[in-house]
Amino acid sequence: MKPVNIGFNNMVMDERIVAIINPDSAPSRRLREEAKLENRLIDATLGKKTKTLIITDSNHVIMSAINPETISLRIGKGE
Incomplete structure (x- = not known):
């Protein structure tokens, strides 16, 4: 298990990640809203636009201001 920087020195363990998705689709917005209502939403954006x-x-569900491609590269490199 290695930590992955998801922006602003926030870390997630790489083995705990199931999916990295774009937040702009309607299903993604529903997923975010359901997580918020059930207190499962974690905001790691520090007020920036959610990109992942x-x-x-x-x-x-963790919101990040880093691009999905960047996070997947960080997982692949083991950062």
Whole structure:
């Protein structure tokens, strides 16, 4: 298990990540809203625009201001 920087020195363990998705589609917006209502939404954007939703194995949804491609590269490199 290695931590992955998802922006602003926030980390997620790489083995806990199930999906990295774009937040602009209607299903993504519904997923974010449901997570917010169920207190499963974590905002790691520090007020910036959300560019990525990270889904974890604990069913939490993490909002990040980093591009999905950048996060996937960081996972691949083991950063």
